[in-house]
Amino acid sequence: MCMKNQTKITAEPGRQELFITREFEAPPEMVFKAFTIPEWLAQWMLPAEQNMRVDFMDYKTGGSYRFILSNINGRDIGIFGVVHEVSAPERIIRTFEYEGLPERGHLALEKTVFETLPGERTKVTIQFICESVEYRDGLVNSGMEKHTSESHKKLDELLAKSNATN
Numbered sequence: 001m002c003m004k005n006q007t008k009i010t011a012e013p014g015r016q017e018l019f020i021t022r023e024f025e026a027p028p029e030m031v032f033k034a035f036t037i038p039e040w041l042a043q044w045m046l047p048a049e050q051n052m053r054v055d056f057m058d059y060k061t062g063g064s065y066r067f068i069l070s071n072i073n074g075r076d077i078g079i080f081g082v083v084h085e086v087s088a089p090e091r092i093i094r095t096f097e098y099e100g101l102p103e104r105g106h107l108a109l110e111k112t113v114f115e116t117l118p119g120e121r122t123k124v125t126i127q128f129i130c131e132s133v134e135y136r137d138g139l140v141n142s143g144m145e146k147h148t149s150e151s152h153k154k155l156d157e158l159l160a161k162s163n164a165t166n
Contacts, residue, residue: 005156007149011140016133018140020126022152026159028114031122032089034155034162035112044158047150061085065094081110089114096128106135 011018034040038054055066066080081095092112108130115123130136
C-alpha cells in the first residue's frame with residue numbers, strides 16, 4: 001500500500017460537475033473488480049462508522065443497483081440507479097440517486113474511468129454531473145472529501161490483501 005496516493009476532489013465554482021481522482025497500487029482489472037463485485041464493494045465503499053449492504057447489483061449495460069447505507073444519523077438511506085455502460089476494465093457509467101431523503105429527485109450521472117499506469121497501477125477518475133450547482137455543492141459540503149478518502153484507504157487495504165493472495 002502506498003501512502004503517497006491521495007484522493008483529490010475538484011469542484012469548480014458555478015459548475016454542476018465534480019471530479020474525484022485517485023491512484024491505486026493495483027492493475028485496472030483488480031480495481032475494476034473492487035467496483036463491480038458486490039462482496040468487494042461492500043467492504044470499502046463507506047467510511048468506518050458506516051456500513052453498506054448490497055440489496056441488488058446488476059452491473060451490466062441496462063442493469064440497475066440499490067445499496068443500503070446504515071448508520072447515517074441513526075437511519076438507513078438507499079442509493080440506487082441505472083447502469084448505462086459497463087466496459088471492463090475501462091469504464092462504468094451509471095445514474096446515482098439517494099432515496100429516503102425529505103426531498104426527492106437529486107440525480108447525478110456518474111462516469112468512472114480506470115486508466116492503466118506504469119508498474120501495475122491504476123488511476124481512477126470519477127466524474128459526477130449533478131442536476132444543479134446547489135446539489136453538487138451540497139455533496140461537496142457534506143463531508144464528501146473526508147468520507148471518500150477514508151473509503152479509498154479501505155480500498156487500498158482490500159487491494160493489497162488481494163494482491164498478496166494472488
